Amino acid sequence: MEAVAESVQQFRDRARSWLAANMPRLDPNSPTALERDGEASWRRARELQRLLYDGGFAGICFPREYGGLGLSYEYKKAFDAEAVDYETPFILNVPSFAICCATILDMGSEQQKRTHIHAALRGDEILVQLLSEPSGGSDLAGVITRAERRDGRWIINGAKTWSSGAFAADYGLCLARTDWDAPKHEGLTMFLVPMNHPGITTNRIRQVTGSAEFCEEFLDDVDVGDDAVVGEPEKGWDVASRQLYHERRTMGDGSEYAIGPGITESQDVSLDLVALVRSARQEGNERVREMVGRALVHRAVQAQLSDHVYRAVVAGSLPPTGGSIIRLHMAEAHNIETDTAAAVAGPAAVVADDAALLDVGTRYIGRQIANIGGGTTEMARNVIGERVLNFPREYAADRGVPFNQVRRNASRS
Numbered sequence: 116m117e118a119v120a121e122s123v124q125q126f127r128d129r130a131r132s133w134l135a136a137n138m139p140r141l142d143p144n145s146p147t148a149l150e151r152d153g154e155a156s157w158r159r160a161r162e163l164q165r166l167l168y169d170g171g172f173a174g175i176c177f178p179r180e181y182g183g184l185g186l187s188y189e190y191k192k193a194f195d196a197e198a199v200d201y202e203t204p205f206i207l208n209v210p211s212f213a214i215c216c217a218t219i220l221d222m223g224s225e226q227q228k229r230t231h232i233h234a235a236l237r238g239d240e241i242l243v244q245l246l247s248e249p250s251g252g253s254d255l256a257g258v259i260t261r262a263e264r265r266d267g268r269w270i271i272n273g274a275k276t277w278s279s280g281a282f283a284a285d286y287g288l289c290l291a292r293t294d295w296d297a298p299k300h301e302g303l304t305m306f307l308v309p310m311n312h313p314g315i316t317t318n319r320i321r322q323v324t325g326s327a328e329f330c331e332e333f334l335d336d337v338d339v340g341d342d343a344v345v346g347e348p349e350k351g352w353d354v355a356s357r358q359l360y361h362e363r364r365t366m367g368d369g370s371e372y373a374i375g376p377g378i379t380e381s382q383d384v385s386l387d388l389v390a391l392v393r394s395a396r397q398e399g400n401e402r403v404r405e406m407v408g409r410a411l412v413h414r415a416v417q418a419q420l421s422d423h424v425y426r427a428v429v430a431g432s433l434p435p436t437g438g439s440i441i442r443l444h445m446a447e448a449h450n451i452e453t454d455t456a457a458a459v460a461g462p463a464a465v466v467a468d469d470a471a472l473l474d475v476g477t478r479y480i481g482r483q484i485a486n487i488g489g490g491t492t493e494m495a496r497n498v499i500g501e502r503v504l505n506f507p508r509e510y511a512a513d514r515g516v517p518f519n520q521v522r523r524n525a526s527r528s
Contacts, residue, residue, distance in 0.1 A: 126186070127193040133170050138163070138201040151206055152319070152328040157241065157283035160204035164238030167204070167374070174212075174236040176371040177220065182233035188371045188425065195375060203375035204238075210279060210362070211235055213370035215242035215288055217361040219307075220372075222346045222354045227307065231286065243284035243310070244362075245275040245332060246355070250523075253494050255290070255359075256299045256352060257513075257523070260334065262291035262306065269293075269344070271306065271314075271337040279488075281317055281330035284310045289334070290355050293348060295519040302518055303351030305358075306343045314338070324481040359490065360435045363498075364428075366489030367441025369421040386456050386478070394471050395459050403459055410455040413448040420444055436502040443495040449485035453478055 121129075150156050167173040168182075175191045177183025184190070216232045219242075223231075234240035251257055260273025271291050281287065287308050294302030310317065314337040319327040346354040364370050388407045397403040421441045427433035433440075457464055457479045464476035486492045500506040513521045 123189045123193050126190050127197055130172060130194045131197045133172065134197055134201050137166060137170055138198070138203070141200055141202055151280065152282075152326045154283065156206060157280065160206050161238040161241070163202060163204040164207060164236070168237050173374075174232070174372075175374070177216070177232060177236065181220070181228050182236040188429075191371055191374070192422075198375055205373070205375035206280070207235075207241065208370070208373040208375070209365055210244045211240075211242045211284075213365040213373040214244060214358060214361045215286075217370065217372045218288065218354065218358040219345065221357050221361075222305075223307075224342070224345075226342065227345065231307070240285040241280070241283055243278055243281045243287045244358070245278055245281070245287040245289035245308070246358075247275060247277045249274055249276050249331070253491055255355060256303070257521075258290050258292055258303065259523075260289070260291045261295075262293050262304060265338075268338045268340060269304075269306065271308065271334050271339065274331065274333050276320070276329075276331040278330045278332060279328055281310065281332060282319060286310060287332070288345065288354075288358065290351055292518065293351075296517050297349070298515050299513060299518045299521065300352045302349060303355065304348045305345040305351040305354040306339055307345050308334075308337055308339055308343060312337050322481065324477050326481070360438055362489045363442040363495065364425070364438035367421055367424070367438060367443075367445045368417065369425045369438060369441045371425065386452060386475070388452070388456060388459070391456055391459055391471065391475065394469055395461070395463060397459055406455045406458060410448075410452045413451050417441070417444055417448045434503060436498050439490075439495040439498040440503070442489055443492055443499065446485045446492045446495075450482065453482045453485075 164173065171184070172194060174181075174183030175186050175194055176188060177185070179185040212235065216235050219227050219231055231240060231242065235242060246255060246258075248258055248260060250259065258273075260271065260275065262269045262271045264270075271289065273291065275287075275289065278287070287310055289306045289308045290303055291306060292302055293304040296302070308315070314335045316333040316335070318331050318333075320329040320331055321327050322329065345351075361370065361372075365373060388410060392398055392403060392407060424433060424437050424441045428435055428437050456475045460467075460472050460475040463469065463472040464479065465473075467473055490498075497509070501508050
């Protein structure tokens with residue numbers, strides 16, 4: 116007789132009991148500080164991921180054959196609701212699970228899926244994106260990192276930058292140019308490269324906030340085999356496009372492959388505005404209450420919008436590019452929240468002895484991160500206009516032109 120499937124409520128009840136018995140509980144009066152640029156945070160995340168895996172709660176929406184549970188989005192949401200008071204390895208969501216593993220699930224070989232998704236769900240591997248380049252800006256298809264065939268191997272040379280968490284990663288999804296005679300979108304190949312390869316040099320990038328989460332990488336004669344190709348040679352833009360789809364949904368808190376609090380709710384992004392009002396002694400200020408209320412409404416709308424867009428894409432009433440909608444709104448909600456916090460804290464965000472108030476000032480300095488990560492908000496608007504609303508595409512002088520004929524970094528005469 117076929118076993119009866121566990122209902123969402125039964126799964127939630129079981130998760131509640133398991134979490135209480137196995138996972139560290141967060142102290143509401145002393146939230147755990149998350150330092151994305153700290154090696155200890157990533158080691159801790161691996162340990163927590165292993166706990167989830169051993170307990171049978173890792174990769175809720177990933178297929179069973181690749182180490183997950185093969186359950187629907189409702190089960191993930193039920194677990195997240197129960198896990199809100201517990202420490203979870205949510206720094207592994209971006210980019211390891213919700214972007215890189217999701218892309219491998221959609222575009223990778225059977226061996227890549229079985230090897231790397233399973234290893235990530237066990238906490239044994241962390242994956243990172245190697246996409247942006249020092250000279251590329253938002254033009255991802257214009258990458259100049261090259262991969263050439265030599266003696267049956269692929270030899271990769273180039274540079275990447277703004278790679279979140281690359282210092283802690285085991286593998287990277289690296290987009291490289293393999294055909295310079297083809298138009299820029301057609302001559303690309305995606306590779307899965309080991310970050311400990313002797314030809315890869317990883318440096319930390321110190322930001323204005325003091326964080327050093329982002330990295331730059333230099334690839335010098337990095338040799339990989341055909342088994343490192345994700346998708347097909349010369350079809351790297353198809354893989355990158357799927358990767359961007361997952362990235363935009365993830366940045367908007369709309370991925371079924373993430374676990375724990377979303378980006379807009381995580382401690383290192385979202386602020387406890389009510390507690391901030393008390394710290395700033397602004398409880399009686401009607402204008403402050405109005406601003407905070409507005410920010411909280413945007414946060415609530417983001418949660419509802421993420422769920423709506425996810426379901427609409429799955430149902431087919433929105434194209435996959437609809438993920439840019441929640442990516443764009445996430446940035447807007449983040450901006451309103453950050454600006455509100457700075458207004459509430461006032462000069463204390465710069466000179467106070469209170470660490471919570473000073474934290475507001477630091478966050479304000481890094482405000483633009485939400486407008487850049489996962490593609491800029493300007494790019495999100497372009498995608499929504501052209502690929503969701505079907506507006507005419509912008510003119511591009513290099514469309515259809517062989518990449519080796521495209522003018523790049525030309526000096527002014």
